[in-house]
Amino acid sequence: MVNKLIKEDTKMFLTGNEVLAYAANAADAEFMYGYPITPQNEIMHTWCKLLPKTEAGFLQTEDEISAGFSTIGGILAGKRAFTATAGPGNVIMQDAMSMAEMMRIPFVCAVMQRGGPSTATVIYAQQETTLTCFGGNGEGFRIVYSTAGHQDLFDYMIKAFNTAWKYRFPTFVLADGYQGKMREPVMLYDPASRGIKMEPTPAELLPKGKIGVDRSANHLRNTFNMEEELMEVLDQYQVDFDKMAEEIAEYEEYKADDAEVLIIAHGIVARSARTAIDELRAKGVKVGLFRPITVRPLAVKPLRKACERSKQILFTESANGQLARMVLEKIYGITTPYSTLYKMGVGVTGDDLVQKVESMVKEPAVI
Amino acid sequence: MVQLLDLPPVLPEAQDAEAGASKFCPGCGHGMVLKTLAFAIDDLNIKDKTVFGCDIGCSLLSWNYMDVDSVQTHHGRTTPVIYGVTRANPEVIGIAYMGDGGGLAIGAQHLVNASVRGEKMLAILVNNTNYGMTGGQMAPTTMPGQRTETTPYGRDCDVTGKPAKGAEMVSAIVNPEKAYVARASVSNLRALRKTFKKALKNVEQGGFSFVEVLSVCPLNWRTNNVDTWNRLKTMEEFFEVKEFVTREGLE
Numbered sequence: 169m170v171n172k173l174i175k176e177d178t179k180m181f182l183t184g185n186e187v188l189a190y191a192a193n194a195a196d197a198e199f200m201y202g203y204p205i206t207p208q209n210e211i212m213h214t215w216c217k218l219l220p221k222t223e224a225g226f227l228q229t230e231d232e233i234s235a236g237f238s239t240i241g242g243i244l245a246g247k248r249a250f251t252a253t254a255g256p257g258n259v260i261m262q263d264a265m266s267m268a269e270m271m272r273i274p275f276v277c278a279v280m281q282r283g284g285p286s287t288a289t290v291i292y293a294q295q296e297t298t299l300t301c302f303g304g305n306g307e308g309f310r311i312v313y314s315t316a317g318h319q320d321l322f323d324y325m326i327k328a329f330n331t332a333w334k335y336r337f338p339t340f341v342l343a344d345g346y347q348g349k350m351r352e353p354v355m356l357y358d359p360a361s362r363g364i365k366m367e368p369t370p371a372e373l374l375p376k377g378k379i380g381v382d383r384s385a386n387h388l389r390n391t392f393n394m395e396e397e398l399m400e401v402l403d404q405y406q407v408d409f410d411k412m413a414e415e416i417a418e419y420e421e422y423k424a425d426d427a428e429v430l431i432i433a434h435g436i437v438a439r440s441a442r443t444a445i446d447e448l449r450a451k452g453v454k455v456g457l458f459r460p461i462t463v464r465p466l467a468v469k470p471l472r473k474a475c476e477r478s479k480q481i482l483f484t485e486s487a488n489g490q491l492a493r494m495v496l497e498k499i500y501g502i503t504t505p506y507s508t509l510y511k512m513g514v515g516v517t518g519d520d521l522v523q524k525v526e527s528m529v530k531e532p533a534v535i
Numbered sequence: 536m537v538q539l540l541d542l543p544p545v546l547p548e549a550q551d552a553e554a555g556a557s558k559f560c561p562g563c564g565h566g567m568v569l570k571t572l573a574f575a576i577d578d579l580n581i582k583d584k585t586v587f588g589c590d591i592g593c594s595l596l597s598w599n600y601m602d603v604d605s606v607q608t609h610h611g612r613t614t615p616v617i618y619g620v621t622r623a624n625p626e627v628i629g630i631a632y633m634g635d636g637g638g639l640a641i642g643a644q645h646l647v648n649a650s651v652r653g654e655k656m657l658a659i660l661v662n663n664t665n666y667g668m669t670g671g672q673m674a675p676t677t678m679p680g681q682r683t684e685t686t687p688y689g690r691d692c693d694v695t696g697k698p699a700k701g702a703e704m705v706s707a708i709v710n711p712e713k714a715y716v717a718r719a720s721v722s723n724l725r726a727l728r729k730t731f732k733k734a735l736k737n738v739e740q741g742g743f744s745f746v747e748v749l750s751v752c753p754l755n756w757r758t759n760n761v762d763t764w765n766r767l768k769t770m771e772e773f774f775e776v777k778e779f780v781t782r783e784g785l786e
Binding site for chain 1: 548551582583584586591595598599601602603604605606607608609612614615616617618619620621622623624627644645647648
């Protein structure tokens with residue numbers, strides 16, 4: 169067990185990366201494996217700086233491939249282990265993430281998005297949404313929480329550990345370089361004080377018991393002999409995933425009840441949307457927000473309801489419609505027209521959205 | 536002593552007798568290597584603290600061969616999974632079992648860095664000079680002039696470089712005070728058992744061990760018994776069979 173740093177409610181002024189390290193400690197995380205990549209480095213820095221106090225473990229690996237796979241090793245050994253990455257690191261860590269997906273390993277990773285494709289920028293984007301949800305040679309049996317600020321980072325990092333271990337699907341906290349590097353006030357707390365009990369993390373390799381006496385040897389595999397053998401396993405995963413989705417899918421609505429223009433945005437862009445909504449509402453424009461918190465799985469029923477009752481939809485992202493593609497599939501059949509404001513790898517401001525919505529009021533969307 | 540054929544075969548405890556017949560091709564060296572490893576685990580009585588990880592390639596077929604907790608990983612990724620385990624739980628004796636591709640090509644960066652960091656584990660690299668599972672392509676260890684599916688006219692070292700020598704590479708970068716590095720061969724399983732014992736003992740004492748085992752692949756080599764044996768002997772001339780790095784107290 170590790171030593172907890174936050175024993176009572178403590179308000180601090182931190183960067184998002186620092187918040188994630190504190191959150192992992194608050195969640196009883198015991199080990200971090202990682203490899204440097206901007207803009208997530210300070211998660212590791214903070215974790216390492218706190219090690220004398222927390223007595224947790226850390227390994228700096230030779231690349232993100234090994235960071236991902238050694239995290240899997242730590243988890244199989246029964247530790248609440250995690251990692252963090254971004255951009256090209258997220259790309260090569262998909263190798264390990266797909267193994268976690270196949271073997272139902274409760275893999276937890278914070279993704280601090282940066283510009284893409286390729287090395288692009290080290291600063292900010294929402295261009296790893298598709299990758300984080302559907303990367304790897306699989307079906308996207310993953311849970312992805314998209315945070316919109318520092319309190320979210322703390323709350324959802326703790327939640328990610330419990331979701332991962334309870335449902336045994338890889339679980340991600342999807343944020344970005346703005347959230348990672350920006351400072352905000354945040355309330356740190358001991359999860360127990362909020363009635364949150366951390367899930368146990370049993371070992372799959374060398375659990376208690378003597379082999380041949382108390383138990384058989386555990387043989388964990390990810391290779392199947394026959395196509396049907398694989399499909400049987402995956403069909404069951406889908407059943408589990410769908411059942412889980414109803415229990416964990418989260419969303420936030422802001423002034424969406426009577427909204428004629430519904431902005432659909434996730435992560436930090438949803439915060440710009442709130443600013444714009446307040447400004448537009450003051451001018452009498454009926455605009456609201458639907459923000460998926462779990463971008464995978466989406467909260468489909470409330471999403472469809474919100475889309476059905478609005479007159480126009482606006483998708484906005486710091487990407488070229490990565491969230492929109494996922495949403496459009498889920499709102500099939502709804503004929504509300506939509507427009508888009510995509511800024512690839514660039515932040516979307518409140519002003520951008522005010523102008524865009526005003527133009528939509530003057531000239532409604534036709535798609 | 537003459538052993539009658541109706542007696543059950545002598546199986547090591549660390550080998551899973553329930554796993555059934557070996558899944559490897561007829562004549563393959565993997566079964567010999569694994570069985571010898573299982574005997575070495577028995578010799579040291581470490582079955583209940585051993586974790587066995589196997590790579591992808593022919594070595595993946597060993598996923599249920601051992602009667603120890605085992606995990607099948609991805610191609611080249613067994614080393615990081617195993618040091619992930621032993622970093623999290625230093626009581627574990629971690630074994631990463633891989634082929635020449637897994638160790639010296641796609642997973643080479645992990646082998647290099649695990650060696651440099653002195654991870655508490657044994658990396659076993661089975662060198663049969665080709666990629667067997669995928670149909671016999673050139674491996675980093677393919678011998679000069681050797682025909683494979685991707686060197687159908689023989690390996691031309693001017694084009695592909697010379698065969699990689701894993702044990703020599705690892706011995707150059709480990710901390711000699713905490714490492715055991717050796718190359719052995721399936722031509723001498725008694726010696727291999729001693730080598731594995733020393734390697735595992737070194738891990739028990741907190742060190743990093745690397746054992747490269749020269750092995751055979753008659754199917755992809757397209758060799759009969761005699762030619763298989765002869766080729767193994769040729770390999771032993773090219774890849775020196777010896778202890779490269781050892782330390783006191785492993786006998």
